[in-house]
Amino acid sequence: MQLEVSSSSIKSMQSTHRTASGLQFDIDEPPAMGGQDQGPNPLEAVLGAWAGCLIIVARMVAQEHQWTLGEIHVHTTGQFDPRGFMGVSGVSPYFSEVAADIELEHFPQSQAESLKHAVESRCPVSGMLRAAGVALSIRLSAI
Numbered sequence: 001m002q003l004e005v006s007s008s009s010i011k012s013m014q015s016t017h018r019t020a021s022g023l024q025f026d027i028d029e030p031p032a033m034g035g036q037d038q039g040p041n042p043l044e045a046v047l048g049a050w051a052g053c054l055i056i057v058a059r060m061v062a063q064e065h066q067w068t069l070g071e072i073h074v075h076t077t078g079q080f081d082p083r084g085f086m087g088v089s090g091v092s093p094y095f096s097e098v099a100a101d102i103e104l105e106h107f108p109q110s111q112a113e114s115l116k117h118a119v120e121s122r123c124p125v126s127g128m129l130r131a132a133g134v135a136l137s138i139r140l141s142a143i
Contacts, residue, residue, distance in 0.1 A: 014038045043095065046125075047076040053125040054100055054138070061118040070106040097135035107142040116140040 009015040013035035014028040027042055029035030040048060051074040062069035077099050084093035102119075104112065120126060120138055129136055 012036055043078060043080065046095075047078050047098070050098065050123075050125045050129065051076045051100065053123045054102060054119055057119045057123045058102070058104070058115060061115055061122070065111075065114075067107070067111055067115070069104065072105075073103040075101045094132065095129070095134045097137070098129060099137040100139070102138065102140040104140065104142045109142045112140055112142040 004020040005017050007015050007017045012028075013033065014026055016024060016026050018024045025045075026039030027045055028038040029041050030037045033041070035041070039045075054074055055072050058072060059069060061067075078095040079097045080093075080095045081091050084091035102116075104115075107115075116138065119140070120136075126136060126138075
């Protein structure tokens with residue numbers, strides 16, 4: 001399977017991205033970084049993509065096991081040293097570590113560990129982050 005996104009930017013930090021299916025999203029920087037805050041910055045977009053991937057995999061696994069899965073809440077954080085983005089030699093320009101706290105409403109605690117293991121191993125975004133040497137922490141709780 002091949003995925004495609006076409007992107008463009010006119011003058012500002014803001015860029016517009018269109019998927020092959022016609023969906024559109026913007027990436028920008030806050031004013032302090034020269035942008036106009038018209039969308040998430042690239043690293044925020046990565047955190048959002050990771051959260052979205054975790055949710056999709058959780059729902060797929062639950063469906064495969066015929067588990068009832070209610071509302072899902074995911075809070076992601078990422079640590080990076082902005083000096084790398086600014087060109088300081090020897091400093092990574094991307095995340096050193098990321099964390100996700102996943103809360104599943106009305107889900108049996110007895111199935112939570114099995115679901116967590118499947119989500120950790122099957123999420124493609126988690127795999128890319130790990131391959132880049134980013135330390136991942138995923139906490140899943142059934143509430």
